[in-house]
Amino acid sequence: MSTPAIEVRGLRREFRASQGLFAAPRRVVAVDDVSFSVPAGSVLGVVGESGCGKTTLARMILGLMEPSAGEVLVDGKRLDGMDRRARARLIQPVFQDPFSSLNPRRRVSDIIAMPLVAQSNVTTSEVNRRVAESLERVGLSTEQGTRFPSQLSGGQRQRVAIARALVLRPRIVVCDEPTSALDVSVQAQILNLLAELRRDLGLTYLFISHNLAVVEHVASEVAVMYLGRIVEKRESEALFRDPRHPYTRALLDSVLTPEPGLGVPDVGLGDIMPDPANIPPGCRFHPRCPACFAPCAATTPRITSLEDGLVECHLAG
Amino acid sequence: MSALLEIDDLRVTFGGTAAVRGISLTVEKGETHCLVGESGCGKSVTSLAVMGLLAKGGKREAARLSFAGEDIREYDEKRMSRLRGDRMAMIFQEPMTSLNPAYTVGSQMTEVLRRHRGTPRAQAVDRAVELLTRVGITAPGLRLGQFPHQLSGGLRQRVMIAMALMCDPELLIADEPTTALDVTVQAQILRLLAELQKDLGLGILLITHDLGIVARVADRVSVMYAGEVVESAPTAELFRAPRHPYTRGLLSCVPVPGKVKRGDPLGSIPGVVPRIPPGFSGCGFRDRCSFAEAACAGPLPRRDVGPAHEALCILPEGVPA
Ligand SMILES: Nc1ncnc2c1ncn2[C@@H]1O[C@H](COP(=O)(O)OP(=O)(O)OP(=O)(O)O)[C@@H](O)[C@H]1O
Ligand SMILES: Nc1ncnc2c1ncn2[C@@H]1O[C@H](COP(=O)(O)OP(=O)(O)OP(=O)(O)O)[C@@H](O)[C@H]1O
Ligand code: SF4
Ligand code: SF4
Numbered sequence: 006m007s008t009p010a011i012e013v014r015g016l017r018r019e020f021r022a023s024q025g026l027f028a029a030p031r032r033v034v035a036v037d038d039v040s041f042s043v044p045a046g047s048v049l050g051v052v053g054e055s056g057c058g059k060t061t062l063a064r065m066i067l068g069l070m071e072p073s074a075g076e077v078l079v080d081g082k083r084l085d086g087m088d089r090r091a092r093a094r095l096i097q098p099v100f101q102d103p104f105s106s107l108n109p110r111r112r113v114s115d116i117i118a119m120p121l122v123a124q125s126n127v128t129t130s131e132v133n134r135r136v137a138e139s140l141e142r143v144g145l146s147t148e149q150g151t152r153f154p155s156q157l158s159g160g161q162r163q164r165v166a167i168a169r170a171l172v173l174r175p176r177i178v179v180c181d182e183p184t185s186a187l188d189v190s191v192q193a194q195i196l197n198l199l200a201e202l203r204r205d206l207g208l209t210y211l212f213i214s215h216n217l218a219v220v221e222h223v224a225s226e227v228a229v230m231y232l233g234r235i236v237e238k239r240e241s242e243a244l245f246r247d248p249r250h251p252y253t254r255a256l257l258d259s260v261l262t263p264e265p266g267l268g269v270p271d272v273g274l275g276d277i278m279p280d281p282a283n284i285p286p287g288c289r290f291h292p293r294c295p296a297c298f299a300p301c302a303a304t305t306p307r308i309t310s311l312e313d314g315l316v317e318c319h320l321a322g
Numbered sequence: 323m324s325a326l327l328e329i330d331d332l333r334v335t336f337g338g339t340a341a342v343r344g345i346s347l348t349v350e351k352g353e354t355h356c357l358v359g360e361s362g363c364g365k366s367v368t369s370l371a372v373m374g375l376l377a378k379g380g381k382r383e384a385a386r387l388s389f390a391g392e393d394i395r396e397y398d399e400k401r402m403s404r405l406r407g408d409r410m411a412m413i414f415q416e417p418m419t420s421l422n423p424a425y426t427v428g429s430q431m432t433e434v435l436r437r438h439r440g441t442p443r444a445q446a447v448d449r450a451v452e453l454l455t456r457v458g459i460t461a462p463g464l465r466l467g468q469f470p471h472q473l474s475g476g477l478r479q480r481v482m483i484a485m486a487l488m489c490d491p492e493l494l495i496a497d498e499p500t501t502a503l504d505v506t507v508q509a510q511i512l513r514l515l516a517e518l519q520k521d522l523g524l525g526i527l528l529i530t531h532d533l534g535i536v537a538r539v540a541d542r543v544s545v546m547y548a549g550e551v552v553e554s555a556p557t558a559e560l561f562r563a564p565r566h567p568y569t570r571g572l573l574s575c576v577p578v579p580g581k582v583k584r585g586d587p588l589g590s591i592p593g594v595v596p597r598i599p600p601g602f603s604g605c606g607f608r609d610r611c612s613f614a615e616a617a618c619a620g621p622l623p624r625r626d627v628g629p630a631h632e633a634l635c636i637l638p639e640g641v642p643a
């Protein structure tokens with residue numbers, strides 16, 4: 006078997022959240038003992054509640070944040086020992102907000118050139134050639150390369166972010182909600198572009214999104230996170246056809262398809278969101294789980310392997 | 323009975339840009355009217371113009387702009403500020419524009435009630451706790467003591483929604499209220515709004531990119547393009563028989579679970595929204611429209627194309643259904 010593009014083992018990240026001057030800080034476990042691997046050339050979609058740890062996970066995989074425990078291997082190599090420039094050639098991010106992630110005072114072509122220039126051993130003519138190639142790849146004109154970010158539309162700015170991520174020809178791109186600030190027609194353009202790049206360049210994506218229809222469209226496998234854990238991870242087609250974890254089911258049932266007259270469903274999770282500083286004992290989903298039964302409040306469920314993935318729930322065991 | 327909100331021929335310019343070009347729409351008591359359309363088409367500017375909150379340099383004109391039967395065009399800032407946050411509330415697209423970083427969530431939420439209603443502090447705090455709980459915030463007491471930057475994006479968004487509801491408004495203008503939230507929280511917020519609508523007759527003007535939300539909550543939909551409403555219809559009618567070429571394109575861009583094959587490209591509308599200078603005439607969509615012809619550069623008719631269904635296009639019946 007070939008080396009996975011991304012492999013994480015026992016990954017954990019804690020934060021201390023201050024509660025003001027006098028109260029003791031609360032300990033938030035944002036990512037809690039997570040392990041998985043992403044085969045080269047595939048797309049792992051990551052979904053889950055706001056605040057469940059998706060961005061924290063992405064930042065650790067990118068080497069932008071130290072794990073509290075565990076390790077990340079990218080293309081078979083440990084991240085912590087890796088030189089920053091080598092890492093940049095291997096894995097690159099595309100973040101949600103094309104407004105704040107681009108330096109407003111630099112021209113587009115300079116923004117795209119930045120990762121290359123930081124490599125130090127690249128000649129100016131090589132930089133120019135690669136920037137031109139990247140611009141073309143994402144469908145921006147040479148003229149647009151001379152503009153400032155404020156002179157581009159939201160969709161064009163997101164193309165700049167993708168061009169910057171591609172200029173070093175990385176193997177892996179981590180996309181954290183790459184289209185949620187965009188309207189549907191621009192979103193479609195960007196998703197089509199990402200799909201085309203994967204086909205042509207054999208890229209691997211980690212793709213985080215709140216939009217399940219988008220995830221279904223792009224991902225080969227999907228990981229569902231809840232309060233810092235991956236509670237289900239399946240082949241995309243299987244997950245959407247036959248979700249096994251009650252939280253996954255609630256998520257899928259909450260999707261609002263464009264079908265008039267159906268109203269907004271109540272999926273029975275109750276109205277109180279979980280508190281990451283106060284994780285429930287047993288199954289961490291049990292206070293909200295519509296399927297909760299005897300062992301759930303006391304015993305933490307084990308990970309059960311399925312033919313097409315895994316799930317962490319007593320019902321599957 | 324006149325509508326709760328009535329906008330007739332609203333126009334907004336910023337120097338050399340015509341951001342809104344003659345929009346008319348109404349929101350009835352208890353109704354949800356959704357406004358959709360491509361980035362930059364003038365949705366936020368429309369809502370800010372209604373609230374009297376246009377940025378400096380923005381000029382507003384309208385044949386009529388009325389709230390609960392009263393013409394608010396000539397209201398001065400003092401009268402408008404008495405309406406805002408009280409009978410007419412707004413949820414802004416960017417949470418940080420309505421939350422002041424220098425004050426705690428609690429003092430900002432209670433201030434709304436104290437200013438408009440003179441409610442005593444203890445009672446205002448109770449109301450704030452109640453609303454934070456209803457938007458799904460755990461430990462509301464803790465959150466009241468925090469500053470906006472100490473909250474995650476999703477929490478901030480929910481605080482804003484709770485704050486807009488403090489005075490039981492009659493009209494709520496909500497600009498992308500659930501974009502930063504996951505689908506379960508989104509559903510919870512939308513159900514809360516529907517409940518308030520049923521109980522209190524709240525009228526909602528809802529701006530969103532998400533056509534799933536539109537389909538599920540809107541009574542009526544207006545589709546905007548380049549500063550104009552190009553099509554307007556009752557929700558079921560619009561999804562069943564979209565007539566304007568832009569609306570058609572928009573609906574084809576939405577990935578529907580189980581309907582799009584993985585790997586197949588999604589439908590998209592090639593090109594970008596043009597910048598519209600004042601004095602521009604004809605159809606703003608014509609350089610992207612596959613039905614465009616010479617007449618599209620001239621004055622366009624606004625036609626009835628179905629029950630309570632209008633489109634702004636030269637095609638007599640709109641695109642065939
Ligand atoms: N720098 C930080 N300091 C303290 N707590 C943090 C910090 N960053 C994240 N957290 C906490 O860690 C948890 C996970 O946050 P994260 O941003 O990873 O969530 P997410 O899944 O990306 O959410 P969203 O869908 O809203 O983007 C949250 O409870 C958050 O409040
Ligand atoms: N303060 C301003 N000064 C100049 N132009 C402005 C200003 N505010 C908005 N505009 C312009 O008015 C037009 C409409 O903007 P608006 O913010 O209403 O778009 P929108 O439909 O809300 O888009 P989005 O979906 O991206 O939020 C745009 O062309 C925008 O550039
Ligand atoms: S273990 Fe129990 S509480 Fe947890 S998800 Fe499964 S059924 Fe629900
Ligand atoms: S008026 Fe002409 S260009 Fe505009 S939408 Fe209709 S057919 Fe297309």
Ligand SMILES: [Mg+2]
Nearest residue numbers: 059060061181
């Ligand atoms: Mg995030």
Ligand SMILES: [Mg+2]
Nearest residue numbers: 365366367415
């Ligand atoms: Mg807007």
